[in-house]
Amino acid sequence: MDSQSEGFCVFDFVISERRTWCKFDPAGPIFNFAHIYPHNHKNMSETNGAPKKGVLERLRDGVVVGDGGFVFALEKRGYVKAGPWTPEATVEHPEAVRQLHREFVRAGADVCQTFTFYASDDKLDNRGNQANKTHTGAKINQAACDLAKEVANEGGCLVAGGISQTPTYLSGKGKEAVQAEFRKQIKIFIANNIDFLLAEYYEHVEEVEWAIEVLKETGKPVAANMCIGPEGDMHGVSAGECAVRMAKAGADIVGINCHFDPFVCLEGMRKMKAALDKADLHPYLMVQPLAFMTPDASKQGFIDLPEFPFALEPRICSRWEIMKFAREAYEIGIRYIGGCCGFEPYHIRAVSEELSKERGGFLPEGSQKHDQWGLGLRLHTKPWVRARARREYWENLKPASGRPFSSSCSKPDNWGVTAGHDMLKQKTDATTEDEIKQLAAK
Amino acid sequence: MDSQSEGFCVFDFVISERRTWCKFDPAGPIFNFAHIYPHNHKNMSETNGAPKKGVLERLRDGVVVGDGGFVFALEKRGYVKAGPWTPEATVEHPEAVRQLHREFVRAGADVCQTFTFYASDDKLDNRGNQANKTHTGAKINQAACDLAKEVANEGGCLVAGGISQTPTYLSGKGKEAVQAEFRKQIKIFIANNIDFLLAEYYEHVEEVEWAIEVLKETGKPVAANMCIGPEGDMHGVSAGECAVRMAKAGADIVGINCHFDPFVCLEGMRKMKAALDKADLHPYLMVQPLAFMTPDASKQGFIDLPEFPFALEPRICSRWEIMKFAREAYEIGIRYIGGCCGFEPYHIRAVSEELSKERGGFLPEGSQKHDQWGLGLRLHTKPWVRARARREYWENLKPASGRPFSSSCSKPDNWGVTAGHDMLKQKTDATTEDEIKQLAAK
């Protein structure tokens, strides 16, 4: 959070920087904000027909800001079902998916990830899910590419085609079956010529290695993220070893996403970096954590917390916590910084604002509605609220929960199972009432 | 929360009810959901050209579900600035406002409020706000009418034209000046023939009386809400007396919005109802609370809490807390139940799901992505998460905050000022750096 000096001068400085940056013509009006999509500045050559700068070049030259989480945001908006968490909204409600893409770009994201999380055919069919029957995986993935490309093009952003872990792996069906699932999605990404590929949300290093292997076949840059914490993967492989194995499998970008809060993820990233350095491996580093506080999560992360997924509200990170995270991530040497579940557009804007200096003074269009460090409160009617229009106020506040009957931490559920265990074998039939009763009795 | 009996049978019952309701043709396929906007069922006559049923008739015959809060939701999405909280997004980003309207309708709202909160000219000019200069109040209000009407028509919903308290009143400029501000907005609502009028977010009963007076001139049904808690208004008028004065001023619908959490608002509503009953006055009752927990707020509500407005995350209500609220509100006799700041679409859906039986088995389209009481978790891969797919789990959970260094309650700031105090005199100039320093030193 030390990217700028303190107080009002900072604000004025930033404003003038923004103005400066926005002025295409130094003689023009100083309020000439890049009107719809400010990313054009990073892609000026593109306006001349030159190709967009790729993700690896952007990482080499500076910071890449990722987008936020789709499944949680769209669940709250009414378009995704918690439980299966599958992305059939790309077909059913493209306008809602498009709007969320635009909000993340407006918040300063450099990347639009296709909304293809859990869009493998086996997942779209798992435990009574009807998304595959109704829409087919192919249509869902294609629609996701259409939407991500449309908005990315408006904003000069890159498109990342994403795959994630599969029920097939969890059910122990082996490498060939798992890779077959991946290939169906990848084929569509390649047909749409997306900019790079991302394997994310893997609990088992073996499965992400299999994913990287097929992603590398495409020749596109490959990013790989596991949803693990400092304790490593579900088979007992350490976080450091996971990073080394992802890099050795060929990932250009390596990191962690989901399952843990920003600060726990950074603990994991420190271990990854140390192991990679020791092995003399130097992929770019990436992190896309939860925007939920999880100091009490066990090895398997927030899924085991009793509040998952319908009572996580008190854990939602404030914008100030996200700014602190972005600064720490940058200082560790991470250059791809975005968010996963819980990250709303204003969280991505907080990353953009914290890293403004590192991005050449760039502030996203969304910051027109967010004077940094709460300075917009200078316009408030009540004097004691105007008194909060300063950095040190927000930087030091420890927010109360308004819940005197709740504790601050929870004991995770944790039945300690990993891939291959019978309990994790997946099936296409819906769970029965009796099965739930048996589970609840545990 | 006792609208339904327990467990799985409930779920099956609801599903079949929903199915029954959705069947336009009893011989047709049982999955024939009303596809885009389910409200058509309530307005079938409309499809024959008959007029929509008005708000008072709907209240007489059943429950009206309001929509949620626009300023907080759109601040997080990047379109509203915290501090002034003005709605120029209706002009600047109509697509974002339209999308939020659609999400609330999808969640089951019966009403689309015009996004005209704080859209009086004096507020659009207050303390350096440039919204009036750039767009004019007239254009902002007109665009709000266009958007609300467009989406309401899609969904068979009513449009409510809303006004709110003014800097003019706070600065002690008197009745004529205040009513002049109101009349500018009302003129536009009438030109657009909205369905009813709503004066909301008033801290002083005198000002809302002035508002009701001008709203009544239009001949439209009038709703009036104050943003007060059980302790009454800022001049020391009790909650009960405020209700009586609003009813006597002519409001058809009387209640409370904003400033306090659902359960504190209901405390205030109980006092209002008792005083109205005693005075033999019988307006319809309405409540649209915060979706933030505020057990620790003082008389002036959440604005005084140190977390307002940028660190309220740990206070956000879960869907289960909102269901409990909806049930209690209904049992008190309140028939217009919606939300204010903090209410996201999924909170309105929770109101709809809790009051499904009272609305003839109606479930909104958004419930297609939300099997009630967490039953969608039956599709989850991990067995201990599937074990949470039951009502009693979520109904009894006290969510942890994940913040062991935060307290559960805060001491409010409260400089104890009311209308007429010098400190509350508003001005059009921007607040200076020195003024903030002086305030911060208090």
Added chain:
Amino acid sequence: MDSQSEGFCVFDFVISERRTWCKFDPAGPIFNFAHIYPHNHKNMSETNGAPKKGVLERLRDGVVVGDGGFVFALEKRGYVKAGPWTPEATVEHPEAVRQLHREFVRAGADVCQTFTFYASDDKLDNRGNQANKTHTGAKINQAACDLAKEVANEGGCLVAGGISQTPTYLSGKGKEAVQAEFRKQIKIFIANNIDFLLAEYYEHVEEVEWAIEVLKETGKPVAANMCIGPEGDMHGVSAGECAVRMAKAGADIVGINCHFDPFVCLEGMRKMKAALDKADLHPYLMVQPLAFMTPDASKQGFIDLPEFPFALEPRICSRWEIMKFAREAYEIGIRYIGGCCGFEPYHIRAVSEELSKERGGFLPEGSQKHDQWGLGLRLHTKPWVRARARREYWENLKPASGRPFSSSCSKPDNWGVTAGHDMLKQKTDATTEDEIKQLAAK
């Protein structure tokens, strides 16, 4: 807490005051502390055979500091059983009772209450209690008088003979039976010529009126305390009305003890004072609260909290909280200030230190081991602990609980019964295992 000005000067001032006061011979050594019992200063004439100043005179002229709670302190030391809470330790382990009396006097108490709480014969026989059979009530009460008088005489303190509410009343056996229980104890107090009488720990104003009636027959000064909070007694009589009825029944000193934390008790006292003032009644005011925080207790106080009596530790008041209480109590006009359950000797010392100026600069002997406001930490080895040797540090600290899995508040059990209800009928037989099972199932 404003009894003294800030910081080190204060400390030096107090020390020199104390020295001055302690100097019997101005030419003598300045460290001539009154060696064993400092109260002699207030009773110098007594050493010449003159009578001790009575409680009413002391209250008229200044502040009387009470002692702390015996049943909780001796339960932790191993001499009282939680559940019956009866004082047979006066017979079984007089050395332990004597030591606790001495500690309270050393902490600055002006009064030694006989340890006769719950020492009525009916209580000593209730629900399988064998104390009456083994020792007889008469012996327990006589031993209590012996011990209180012995230590009071060492320290120039007054002896108060105390009675409390009875199972006979709760079982609805009527005035005569109840007063017969009181008379047995009072007879012993009078035979021992104690200084004044105290009826304390009454939940029902009717019973305390009956108690005052018999206490008044003795001609001794009478104090009367109910264990109620701001909501009044168990029959629905308001706190103010309770005070008025106690005063009208003849109590010279009226107030509240036990059941609620210091600050909740003061809320009740404010209501009592207002009602007494309104009725033009002017008894002395007295308060002896818990040293447990109970913001979440319901009408019946800490007994209903789930933590009572074996998990109250996190609620124990710090010495700083007690100092704040003593100051507020004094400012309300209360002149008899002591403690009940949870008050350990160091809490009484905190009252003495806070009210030092009001008692003519008097500091108790125990303060020789407690440099005020933590100044003893100047002798600590670690520099960051020495940094805590100052008033503003301790005055502002909000202590953490070290319990991240606990909430800050509890929901009280509260089956809402009052005297006369069948459920509260008491009996001499022990509770059976089956009865407990039935209760636990509720």
Added chain:
Amino acid sequence: MDSQSEGFCVFDFVISERRTWCKFDPAGPIFNFAHIYPHNHKNMSETNGAPKKGVLERLRDGVVVGDGGFVFALEKRGYVKAGPWTPEATVEHPEAVRQLHREFVRAGADVCQTFTFYASDDKLDNRGNQANKTHTGAKINQAACDLAKEVANEGGCLVAGGISQTPTYLSGKGKEAVQAEFRKQIKIFIANNIDFLLAEYYEHVEEVEWAIEVLKETGKPVAANMCIGPEGDMHGVSAGECAVRMAKAGADIVGINCHFDPFVCLEGMRKMKAALDKADLHPYLMVQPLAFMTPDASKQGFIDLPEFPFALEPRICSRWEIMKFAREAYEIGIRYIGGCCGFEPYHIRAVSEELSKERGGFLPEGSQKHDQWGLGLRLHTKPWVRARARREYWENLKPASGRPFSSSCSKPDNWGVTAGHDMLKQKTDATTEDEIKQLAAK
């Protein structure tokens, strides 16, 4: 906590066991409790003039229960000053020290530690402490031996002579100077023929090695405890290595005391045991933790927590937490289990009750006033309190703090200094006001 089966039967079983054990004459009355000091059973031979069984034999054959903390308990009673924490009370108020010894023995302690903590001459002179000048270290240590022996003899207990870390070491004055301090105390212990020697409360393994060296010269059994947590000593030596070095220096009993809560101490003990096993060293294991919860303490323990020492109340362990600790300690293989700061007599009684079966059914005399698992509540007047008279109630309760404005965890102060640092150089002069101001400004 699994030492007994559940519920009422347990209780009856224990009672009858106790009765059986207490019957000296099987034909005698079953209520023949060993009247004053129940330990006679363990020392029957002694009554015939045979020597007491030594500590090592007792550890070999079963469990030894230690006593609790003196400095904190006597600070609250008014006889010890927080800051210097020195034990001049042995001379000034022997009756208070004697009473506390008796309470611990009544609670079931097998050992009376001489109250000689911080009784080295250099500590009695440190930073303005006048205890050495007034009383001399020799007198304080002698009086401590007298008191411990007196009470130990009453109860058939062992006497342990204790030494602790010195300002001399912290000031970097070297081995010879440090050992000279130790020798002065040890000489007195040997003259009084105490049963065994204990070096406790050492933050630096080097200093405890020097202590063990001189203790071994006496030929008495030697116990050695460091006040470290799982992270090891202040010079960076791991907990495991500390244990190995203490054992190699000749300690017969090795462990941890003070500075951390029971469960954190057990984490440290697990590391010690693992390292000792690996080194094939097999001293007896001992633990005497705080009775304050410290999950948030850093490497230097509770002293760094902002609440130390005057606002630790919310952290005090309940008796149930101590029972859980005692069971876990036993299961690790620790055989000397007692307490340090914060342990009151009822905490030691909880250890005794939890380990009753392991001590041949022995229950201490104090348990006559404590029906286990809250069963004494069967005698309570209110039915909902009687409902708490069962094990599962207390075992599962998470106690609330009654402090909604406090957090659950604190950030420790921690200036990171170790022995030899200038900041830790000790001196005999009192700290000045200016020095405190400078420290406070940090």
